[in-house]
Amino acid sequence: xxxxxxxxxxxxxxxxxxxxxxxxxxxxxxxxxxxxxxxxxxxxxxxxxxxxxxxxxxxxxxxxxxxxxxxxxxxxxxxxxxxxxxxxxxxxxxxxxxxxxxxxxxxxxxxxxxxxxxxxxxxxxxxxxxxxxxxxxxxxxxxxxxxxxxxxxxxxxxxxxxxxxxxxxxxxxxxxxxxxxxxxxxxxxxxxxxxxxxxxxxxxxxxxxxxxxxxxxxxxxxxxxxxxxxxxxxxxxxxxxxxxxxxxxxxxxxxxxxxxxxxxxxxxxxxxxxxxxxxxxxxxxxxxxxxxxxxxxxxx
Amino acid sequence: xxxxxxxxxxxxxxxxxxxxxxxxxxxxxxxxxxxxxxxxxxxxxxxxxxxxxxxxxxxxxxxxxxxxxxxxxxxxxxxxxxxxxxxxxxxxxxxxxxxxxxxxxxxxxxxxxxxxxxxxxxxxxxxxxxxxxxxxxxxxxxxxxxxxxxxxxxxxxxxxxxxxxxxxxxxxxxxxxxxxxxxxxxxxxxxxxxxxxxxxxxxxxxxxxxxxxxxxxxxxxxxxxxxxxxxxxxxxxxxxxxxxxxxxxxxxxxxxxxxxxxxxxxxxxxxxxxxxxxxxxxxxxxxxx
Amino acid sequence: xxxxxxxxxxxxxxxxxxxxxxxxxxxxxxxxxxxxxxxxxxxxxxxxxxxxxxxxxxxxxxxxxxxxxxxxxxxxxxxxxxxxxxxxxxxxxxxxxxxxxxxxxxxxxxxxxxxxxxxxxxxxxxxxxxxxxxxxxxxxxxxxxxxxxxxxxxxxxxxxxxxxxxxxxxxxxxxxxxxxxxxxxxxxxxxxxxxxxxxxxxxxxxxxxxxxxxxxxxxxxxxxxxxxxxxxxxxxxxxxxxxxxxxxxxxxxxxxxxxxxxxxxxxxxxxxxxxxxxxxxxxxxxxxxxxxxxxx
Numbered sequence: 001x002x003x004x005x006x007x008x009x010x011x012x013x014x015x016x017x018x019x020x021x022x023x024x025x026x027x028x029x030x031x032x033x034x035x036x037x038x039x040x041x042x043x044x045x046x047x048x049x050x051x052x053x054x055x056x057x058x059x060x061x062x063x064x065x066x067x068x069x070x071x072x073x074x075x076x077x078x079x080x081x082x083x084x085x086x087x088x089x090x091x092x093x094x095x096x097x098x099x100x101x102x103x104x105x106x107x108x109x110x111x112x113x114x115x116x117x118x119x120x121x122x123x124x125x126x127x128x129x130x131x132x133x134x135x136x137x138x139x140x141x142x143x144x145x146x147x148x149x150x151x152x153x154x155x156x157x158x159x160x161x162x163x164x165x166x167x168x169x170x171x172x173x174x175x176x177x178x179x180x181x182x183x184x185x186x187x188x189x190x191x192x193x194x195x196x197x198x199x200x201x202x203x204x205x206x207x208x209x210x211x212x213x214x215x216x217x218x219x220x221x222x223x224x225x226x227x228x229x230x231x232x233x234x235x236x237x238x239x240x241x242x243x244x245x246x247x248x249x250x251x252x253x254x255x256x257x258x259x260x261x262x263x264x265x266x267x268x269x270x271x272x273x274x275x276x277x278x279x280x281x282x283x284x285x286x287x288x289x290x291x292x293x294x295x296x297x298x299x300x
Numbered sequence: 301x302x303x304x305x306x307x308x309x310x311x312x313x314x315x316x317x318x319x320x321x322x323x324x325x326x327x328x329x330x331x332x333x334x335x336x337x338x339x340x341x342x343x344x345x346x347x348x349x350x351x352x353x354x355x356x357x358x359x360x361x362x363x364x365x366x367x368x369x370x371x372x373x374x375x376x377x378x379x380x381x382x383x384x385x386x387x388x389x390x391x392x393x394x395x396x397x398x399x400x401x402x403x404x405x406x407x408x409x410x411x412x413x414x415x416x417x418x419x420x421x422x423x424x425x426x427x428x429x430x431x432x433x434x435x436x437x438x439x440x441x442x443x444x445x446x447x448x449x450x451x452x453x454x455x456x457x458x459x460x461x462x463x464x465x466x467x468x469x470x471x472x473x474x475x476x477x478x479x480x481x482x483x484x485x486x487x488x489x490x491x492x493x494x495x496x497x498x499x500x501x502x503x504x505x506x507x508x509x510x511x512x513x514x515x516x517x518x519x520x521x522x523x524x525x526x527x528x529x530x531x532x533x534x535x536x537x538x539x540x541x542x543x544x545x546x547x548x549x550x551x552x553x554x555x556x557x558x559x560x561x562x563x564x565x566x567x568x569x570x571x572x573x574x575x576x577x578x579x580x581x582x583x584x585x586x587x588x589x
Numbered sequence: 590x591x592x593x594x595x596x597x598x599x600x601x602x603x604x605x606x607x608x609x610x611x612x613x614x615x616x617x618x619x620x621x622x623x624x625x626x627x628x629x630x631x632x633x634x635x636x637x638x639x640x641x642x643x644x645x646x647x648x649x650x651x652x653x654x655x656x657x658x659x660x661x662x663x664x665x666x667x668x669x670x671x672x673x674x675x676x677x678x679x680x681x682x683x684x685x686x687x688x689x690x691x692x693x694x695x696x697x698x699x700x701x702x703x704x705x706x707x708x709x710x711x712x713x714x715x716x717x718x719x720x721x722x723x724x725x726x727x728x729x730x731x732x733x734x735x736x737x738x739x740x741x742x743x744x745x746x747x748x749x750x751x752x753x754x755x756x757x758x759x760x761x762x763x764x765x766x767x768x769x770x771x772x773x774x775x776x777x778x779x780x781x782x783x784x785x786x787x788x789x790x791x792x793x794x795x796x797x798x799x800x801x802x803x804x805x806x807x808x809x810x811x812x813x814x815x816x817x818x819x820x821x822x823x824x825x826x827x828x829x830x831x832x833x834x835x836x837x838x839x840x841x842x843x844x845x846x847x848x849x850x851x852x853x854x855x856x857x858x859x860x861x862x863x864x865x866x867x868x869x870x871x872x873x874x875x876x877x878x879x880x881x882x883x884x885x
Contacts (some may be wrong), residue, residue, distance in 0.1 A: 003779065007698060010691030015710060018748070021725035028728060080624020088618055090389055097625065099874065104632050106870045108809025110836045111859045114843045115635045118852070160631045167628070180426040184490075187384055188440035188497060189416030191606060193614035198439060202430035221718020223812040224836070228843055248720045248812070255724075255816050271724040275717065282716035286709075402603060413603040445607060 029269040047234040054266040058236045062244040067219040069155025078166035086174040105164035113228030116157045121148045128241045146241040149231030157225045166215040173207030206292045213285040223248040247274040335360045335531045341395035343376050350376050352559040363532045365542035368552030373560025374535040378503050382418040383411040419499035423506040425486035427478030434474040441496040464492035465522050484515020504534040520545050543572050551580045643860030646853045655824045661848035667858045669824040670838040678808050681746035689754030697762045715752035720812040722748045727816040739832035742818025750803040757799025761792035801873035809866050811836035835862045
């Protein structure tokens with residue numbers, strides 16, 4: 001009895017504390033919302049603290065754009081690694097390879113940022129310039145300017161950071177493919193690619209999707225590495241090579257110097273927007289995972 | 301008995317009550333060239349030998365049953381015949397296996413090519429869960445490039461499902477999932493899927509062990525009909541099944557080195573009525589295993 | 590009609606895989622190796638960059654001195670940041686581990702809907718961007734206290750660690766063999782004692798592993814410390830003062846990396862941080878691998 005009370009008390013105190021933190025933050029947004037209105041704040045194009053004008057759209061845009069770039073790079077790579085580890089490498093080598101890829105996740109965000117700032121951005125600049133000068137004149141959104149720090153650079157860094165998590169989850173999903181299904185394809189004269197194409201991918205599709213959603217959840221919240229390479233410009237860039245801002249990076253960059261009226265409150269409101277996006281993505285991930293376990297329960 | 305009430309049928313419908321009844325089963329024509337010749341085959345998982353020095357000929361258009369206690373390497377031998385043994389990491393095969401004179405373990409031979417000609421049906425029915433019944437049947441024919449075009453595919457689906465005696469049961473739900481079928485239907489679907497590759501030899505690894513008696517009987521009848529076109533090897537631990545369906549029976553057991561080996565092989569009638577080896581007799585009469 | 594189908598097989602013939610299919614299979618296989626390469630290049634690039642640039646900075650003084658007041662000035666070390674990181678991570682661990690254990694045990698005990706609901710909250714907590722955790726703790730602790738502090742930084746790191754510890758502990762309690770769990774009850778032990786005396790110790794190595802991995806995650810976090818511990822150029826061990834941490838020091842120096850001194854300091858600190866994270870991470874992984882081996 002005493003024990004239950006202690007365990008319950010610990011749980012309640014912890015959750016209540018978290019709840020209180022959320023509550024405190026959410027009520028801090030009240031003046032912002034009463035001044036601008038939720039909709040106008042979220043769709044506002046201009047962020048000018050010295051004029052007390054706060055619109056979140058440039059940051060929502062930046063968050064989504066960098067996340068999409070990151071997923072476009074990370075998902076195929078993670079898929080390839082998961083297939084390599086589960087389908088092509090002998091187990092003795094597959095284990096160490098998987099651990100090595102996992103090490104990418106052990107590099108702290110700030111170290112990625114440091115490397116991004118000093119190595120990746122200077123490395124990408126001529127490439128961005130070449131693309132902008134050629135394809136940029138035809139394809140919208142690939143044009144100049146190409147100062148270096150950009151949505152693109154941030155997307156690339158975030159891609160490296162989410163590859164290990166997407167690869168790890170996908171790997172587990174693929175490894176759970178029933179042996180009998182793989183053998184069925186092989187016994188019918190299928191190649192290793194047929195095994196992947198007819199069995200591993202179709203059966204693992206929902207789990208792979210869950211892995212992507214998990215990666216997306218990580219990508220939208222990535223802060224410090226992005227702050228160091230995105231160029232910190234509070235507007236919607238005209239190109240993926242333009243400098244910009246994400247929700248997380250504008251908070252990191254401006255919060256400690258937020259002395260203008262409503263500036264800090266607006267940044268906290270951005271944090272709440274980020275929170276809502278994160279919860280939505282996580283909810284979607286949970287739904288997919290629940291479906292995955294149901295499907296797995298039905299199969300043999 | 302109710303046999304008299306049934307319409308005449310070329311295949312035995314009700315299993316004979318005692319092994320003696322198999323005397324009526326057709327016996328393989330002597331002198332027919334074997335389809336598969338297994339010579340001095342040993343199979344390994346890593347350093348451990350699981351079957352030892354097996355010599356066995358599989359005659360054409362016959363059913364060869366492989367019987368024996370658990371651990372005697374029956375399934376392993378079957379998997380050596382279509383080069384499925386080697387897909388397990390660390391597993392390898394020694395000795396020679398030929399299919400109609402072709403050394404299937406020749407380095408120049410593509411294992412996938414062997415598996416297209418020597419089909420396999422597994423112990424657990426394993427239809428592809430994400431595919432419809434029709435797609436299951438056509439899957440291998442499709443990725444092996446055997447059919448082109450919608451109408452050819454439809455015709456092949458019907459042909460194979462008829463051959464597998466499943467057509468009438470599923471013709472109205474060809475686009476339902478394969479996993480919506482009963483266990484026996486799933487197993488016949490897997491047989492149809494294997495037939496769609498138009499193989500020459502069909503290997504069946506305890507195909508009825510997951511099925512109820514009615515489904516078992518359906519699959520056995522099917523095997524007897526398929527014998528006209530195909531050469532069949534079946535692994536079973538059900539001796540009645542071996543005596544009911546097979547023309548030849550090979551008895552395996554496990555040696556003191558824990559490796560399986562062939563004790564004897566002969567016409568099924570002979571093995572079940574007058575085996576050469578004491579070990580066989582003990583096993584068949586239920587004194588061991 | 591269907592039975593009259595003409596069939597592809599000629600007897601005594603194997604049908605080899607067509608060239609196109611062989612190529613497709615080979616291309617797919619090659620692409621997976623390319624994918625691995627794409628992931629390994631940044632890993633090697635970051636590793637070699639930090640090691641090659643950081644190693645020259647590391648001298649005894651680097652560990653024994655505090656940084657100069659002006660980031661652009663040469664000399665000094667990162668003593669305050671190392672001590673700060675260890676102190677804040679230590680306090681975060683001291684908060685997150687008992688609370689995490691209580692939540693995991695509570696969930697295992699009550700089960701049902703309530704446990705599912707709590708698990709959902711823990712999932713959300715795990716998915717929170719760490720900068721949002723920083724804001725939450727700022728609102729509750731920094732605003733409450735009226736100043737930035739090492740305590741606030743520790744709490745923020747504890748919030749990061751908490752879900753990781755709950756999840757790994759729940760996993761371990763689930764894996765505790767049923768007979769052990771039931772046998773303990775059958776002995777008439779109180780639940781309290783059964784957990785303290787038997788269940789938690791049985792799961793101890795697993796829980797310890799979870800804690801190590803949570804520490805390795807928290808120790809590299811910058812974002813939750815920005816508005817809580819804030820950073821401090823001077824040496825401080827006081828919980829009520831702003832405190833420096835390695836990630837914060839790297840971040841501030843990286844922002845000023847146009848100055849060679851700041852750049853070098855960031856490199857040396859990054860090398861130290863990576864080394865610390867790797868130690869916790871690899872020891873944790875090694876324990877996982879050893880346990881998995883033992884269970885086979």
